[in-house]
Amino acid sequence: MSEAPTSVACSNCSLRELCMPAGLAPGELARIDELVATRRKVRRGTALFQAGEPFTSLYAVRTGFFKTCVASGDGRGQVTGFQMAGEIIGLDGIVNDRHTCEAVALEDAEVCVMPFDRIAELAREVGALQHHLHRVMSREIVREHGVMLLLGTMNAEERLAAFLLNLAQRLHARGFSSSELVLRMTRQEIGNFLGLKLETVSRTFSRFAEQGLLEVRHRQVRIADPARLAGLLPNPGGT
Template sequence: MDIHSIKVACSSCNLRELCMPVGLNPDEMSRLDSVISTRKRVKRGAALFNHGDRFSSLYAVRSGFFKTRVTSADGRDQVTGFQMTGEILGMDGIVNDYHSCDAVALEDAEVCVMPFDRIESLSREFSALQHHVHKIMSREIVRDHGVMLLLGSMRAEERLAAFLLNLVQRLHSRGFSQSELVLRMTREEIGSYLGMKLETVSRTFSKFVEEGIIEVKQRYVQIKDTEALRRLVNPPSSD
């Protein structure tokens, strides 16, 4: 894995609001800078960490895109999530001190390394940091519940519509378009995440194109009718 360490300062990072708490005073920010002092570059297709690796750090995605996956007893890979700029990787390792999944870069990426013992120690001193760490953990739990709901009760069209809406909303909060996105993952990976066969994913994309809901050029997707996607996920009440 081609990984380089680079000195970095959170105080001068334009992604600070996405992955770090607001409201820290200059002294607190300086102490946080001393903790989060390195970045790692991860090449496309390489793992940031693997299942069974010892847990020591959380990682804030500075650039690029990742997938997390677990391998079932019969050797099949199951994608459990996609993480983008400003999101945190590595929470899975907190409970048992080792990672329970693989985190693989879907494109050349860079992460900020956040040594967990030092973050934990600082968070006991700064209530804003402690609150932020709890908020991130809570967000992961809520996201897991959302995926369970998606897989448990939705048809193929609803699953893909919810996935596209979630992805574009997360990208929009990072300053990207509300209606255009480039899929960093393959359709097979989308299918693994949504519990759908590859053919079903392709057929559903084609159906959305035929209905004028989206336009697709290879991995580029333009959402032409956001409301149609929303209606699929939350059908209007019949009363």
């Protein structure tokens, strides 16, 4: 990993609306620009941080994809989420001042480093920033509840459909196609996250392709019939 002064300030970054609060005054934006003064490049397969490391910063993903993992009781890794540009990583460390999971780059990536002590100090003065941090943390709680629902009540087809639709929705919010996906994670990693065996994930992808729901070519996936795919969910249209 390497660090360098950022050449793209928050005030003119195209991802600002995703990871920073809206409606900040010019002076407030300038203070945030000073706060986020460091970028870090993370090579594919490298950990941004590991479980047990001291917590010092939050990280806003600028480019690339990450997965977060925790170690289970028997030492095996459990994928807990996938993060993309405009999303915040590192919230797990706030509670005990140490990270409880590791974040690994699924491709060459870059993050903006946000020292948490300085964020907390600025948030006390800038109400919009404090409110935004609360929203980010709340969104993480909601996401965890969604994963629990996914693993506890849905069958294999419902789990994979929900995963693909959620991924497409998040990518579309970043200006990408809502139907054309390039999966940065492996089938094994998808299965680990969804609580499914690799063979089940592969069979379900094949079944969706046979049914005309997807067009699949290695890691390139096109959602051919979003409405029918969403119709597989217990609450159609939701993820």
